[in-house]
Amino acid sequence: MRKGTATRQRILDIAETAVLAKGFGATSIDELICEAGITKSGFFYHFKDKNDLALGLLERHEQQSEILLSGVFGRARELSDDPLQVFLLGLTLLAERLTEMPAGHPGCIVASLSYQDRLFDRNVRAAVNSNMAGWSSHFRAMLGEIAQAYPPRLPVNLDHVARMVCCLIDGGIVMSKGLGMPDVLPEQLLMARNHIRLLFQPWPTRRPGQRPVAE
Amino acid sequence: MRKGTATRQRILDIAETAVLAKGFGATSIDELICEAGITKSGFFYHFKDKNDLALGLLERHEQQSEILLSGVFGRARELSDDPLQVFLLGLTLLAERLTEMPAGHPGCIVASLSYQDRLFDRNVRAAVNSNMAGWSSHFRAMLGEIAQAYPPRLPVNLDHVARMVCCLIDGGIVMSKGLGMPDVLPEQLLMARNHIRLLFQPWPTRRPGQRPVAE
DNA sequence: CGAAAACTGTACCTTCAGTACAGTCCGGGG
DNA sequence: CCCCGGACTGTACTGAAGGTACAGTTTTCG
Numbered sequence: 297m298r299k300g301t302a303t304r305q306r307i308l309d310i311a312e313t314a315v316l317a318k319g320f321g322a323t324s325i326d327e328l329i330c331e332a333g334i335t336k337s338g339f340f341y342h343f344k345d346k347n348d349l350a351l352g353l354l355e356r357h358e359q360q361s362e363i364l365l366s367g368v369f370g371r372a373r374e375l376s377d378d379p380l381q382v383f384l385l386g387l388t389l390l391a392e393r394l395t396e397m398p399a400g401h402p403g404c405i406v407a408s409l410s411y412q413d414r415l416f417d418r419n420v421r422a423a424v425n426s427n428m429a430g431w432s433s434h435f436r437a438m439l440g441e442i443a444q445a446y447p448p449r450l451p452v453n454l455d456h457v458a459r460m461v462c463c464l465i466d467g468g469i470v471m472s473k474g475l476g477m478p479d480v481l482p483e484q485l486l487m488a489r490n491h492i493r494l495l496f497q498p499w500p501t502r503r504p505g506q507r508p509v510a511e
Numbered sequence: 512m513r514k515g516t517a518t519r520q521r522i523l524d525i526a527e528t529a530v531l532a533k534g535f536g537a538t539s540i541d542e543l544i545c546e547a548g549i550t551k552s553g554f555f556y557h558f559k560d561k562n563d564l565a566l567g568l569l570e571r572h573e574q575q576s577e578i579l580l581s582g583v584f585g586r587a588r589e590l591s592d593d594p595l596q597v598f599l600l601g602l603t604l605l606a607e608r609l610t611e612m613p614a615g616h617p618g619c620i621v622a623s624l625s626y627q628d629r630l631f632d633r634n635v636r637a638a639v640n641s642n643m644a645g646w647s648s649h650f651r652a653m654l655g656e657i658a659q660a661y662p663p664r665l666p667v668n669l670d671h672v673a674r675m676v677c678c679l680i681d682g683g684i685v686m687s688k689g690l691g692m693p694d695v696l697p698e699q700l701l702m703a704r705n706h707i708r709l710l711f712q713p714w715p716t717r718r719p720g721q722r723p724v725a726e
Numbered sequence: 727c728g729a730a731a732a733c734t735g736t737a738c739c740t741t742c743a744g745t746a747c748a749g750t751c752c753g754g755g756g
Numbered sequence: 757c758c759c760c761g762g763a764c765t766g767t768a769c770t771g772a773a774g775g776t777a778c779a780g781t782t783t784t785c786g
Contacts, residue, residue, distance in 0.1 A: 299753090300763055321536050322628035324742060335765055336744090342763095346743070407685065412627065413537035415688065424689045450705055459695060460702045463682025470622065470681045471674060473630065474639045480674060487675045490665055494709035499664075514784070515732055539773060550734055551775090557732090561774070 304342045307332050308352050316404050320350060320412060347417045350409055354423035357405045358430060365434050368393060379441035380496050384489055386438075387461075391485035395478075407469045431465070432458040446496040457495070464488045519557045522547050523567050531619050535565060535627060562632045565624055569638035572620045573645060580649050583608060594656035595711050599704055601653075602676075606700035610693075622684045646680070647673040661711040672710070679703045 310331050314323040325346065329339045343349045372385035406427050414420045436458035443454060468484035471477070525546050529538040540561065544554045558564045587601035621642050629635045651673035658669060683699035686692070 303763080318631065319628040322631070325744090326742070337747095337766075338764055340744075344744095406689075413534040416533070416537070421689075421691070425691065428686060428689050449709065452705065456698050456702055459686060460679065460699060463686055463695075463699050463702075464675065464678050465682070466685045467678025467680070467682030470685065471643055471678055474621075474636075474643050476636070476640065480678075483671050484675060484678050487671055487678075490667065491706050491709070494664065494706070518732080540775090541773070552735075552778095553733055555775075 300342075303332070303334065303338070304352070307334075307339065307342060307349075308356060311349055312353055312356070312405065315353065315408055320408050320414065325349075347414055347420050350414050350417075350420050351423055353405050354409065354420070354427060358423075358427050361427070361431065364390075364393065365431070369434075369438065378445070379438065380446055380492070383438050383442055383492055387485055387489040387492070391482040391489075394485065395482045404469060407466055428462060428466075432462045435461045442492075442496050446498065448495050450495065452495065457491075460491065461488045515557070518547070518549065518553070519567070522549075522554065522557060522564075523571060526564055527568055527571070527620065530568065530623055535623050535629065540564075562629055562635050565629050565632075565635050566638055568620050569624065569635070569642060573638075573642050576642070576646065579608065580605075580646070584649075584653070593660070594653065595661055595707070598653050598657060598707055602700055602704040602707070606697040606704075609700065610697045619684060622681055643677060643681075647677045650676045657707075657711050661713065663710050665710065667710065672706075675706065676703045 307328060310328050311323065314327065325336065325339055329336055332339075343352065368389040369382065369386040372382045372389060375385055376382050406424060409415070409420065409424060415424065432455070436454060439454045439457055464484045464487060465481070468481035471484075472480040522543060525543050526538060529542065540551065540554055544551055547554075558567065583604040584597065584601040587597045587604060590600055591597050621639060624630070624635065624639060630639065647670070651670060654669045654672055679699045679702060680696070683696035686699075687695040
């Protein structure tokens with residue numbers, strides 16, 4: 297019982313590393329069992345097929361990202377009481393955390409699976425969906441608080457804004473990979489931060505003659 | 512000579528449809544040659560391997576997206592002289608055009624390839640890179656014009672803003688697929704539009720006694 | 727007409743996911 | 757102490773997919 301879950305975790309660890317390094321499709325089961333020191337039968341004892349492995353990774357990722365998000369935003373809440381400041385701070389902290397993680401932050405797992413053939417498997421699709429929905433509802437909740445205190449400058453649907461933050465993260469991951477520029481992800485997190493500022497933060501009252509901020 | 516390129520085009524047509532419907536990995540060469548009515552040898556006469564097919568799709572896509580972008584922004588330029596209005600209008604038109612295209616607008620091809628194993632092939636990577644760079648430099652050029660006329664409200668790097676629009680498109684594609692909500696893409700295009708408005712558009716001058724939007 | 731381009735046909739190789747199923751090892755409860 | 761079930765191993769195999777090699781055939785165009 298104990299030993300079984302330990303092996304399963306080891307397979308997931310190895311798979312995660314490999315998937316982040318090379319993508320899901322390029323990660324072969326043979327390779328994983330070789331590194332884990334088990335046999336093919338052993339692998340299929342734990343996972344009924346490769347989709348099941350993807351599911352395992354996705355579940356793990358969901359937990360990890362929950363920890364990550366509540367970590368940064370929890371810390372932000374310690375540092376400020378103002379919901380807007382908390383969100384802005386949280387995004388900055390998140391950008392930092394995502395930069396620290398070498399080539400592969402957890403979000404990559406979802407991104408790596410989210411546009412693949414595997415998505416046609418119902419369960420994988422559901423798991424990806426649940427991951428994305430988790431992130432955006434996390435943001436959505438905070439945006440609700442902010443909008444209470446600071447009426448948005450434009451009439452917006454907060455669900456769309458929440459998804460926007462997610463899109464910038466996913467898009468940032470895709471573009472970081474595609475352009476070979478790892479900095480794009482944190483950069484886009486800060487763009488999300490900018491958007492929130494522009495949307496909610498009141499302008500400092502300008503003294504007459506003072507120009508708005510230019511580049 | 513003529514016939515050769517015609518066959519090549521037919522293979523690309525079939526491949527494009529299949530890839531948009533099922534993803535690149537799930538599209539088999541056998542399937543393509545069957546539908547094209549050619550043999551395997553015939554296929555490999557035109558494409559040295561599957562990466563080469565991806566390259567072909569990417570090249571085509573680059574042309575198509577060039578046409579799409581200059582189409583919508585050209586039309587927008589006909590409708591307004593103001594660079595900001597042109598951009599806002601262009602984004603709206605783009606959102607409409609992308610909604611029209613059923614499940615598979617051209618961007619999907621890049622998205623479908625951009626986070627796959629194939630990306631580890633140098634040429635494919637270069638092509639994906641060039642596609643993304645094309646889109647963002649297109650946006651970047653227009654943002655330059657806008658910033659001339661309207662000083663941005665926050666100090667921003669216009670390259671980052673250009674990439675932000677791209678990220679919202681890519682992220683929108685990924686989330687549309689992942690959440691099974693096709694509307695997310697156009698929705699996020701409009702969020703990009705919002706961002707540009709917030710960043711550049713001057714607020715309507717307030718009459719005395721009128722409150723600023725903030726609480 | 728002739729040469730190159732555009733294929734066809736056949737045979738074969740490798741990798742990979744997945745199946746089937748019998749046998750083994752091992753720790754804990756009765 | 758033994759047996760039961762969870763956690764595997766071993767062996768053998770299948771089918772799909774990407775790809776190679778290469779000789780032969782048809783088509784097209786200058």
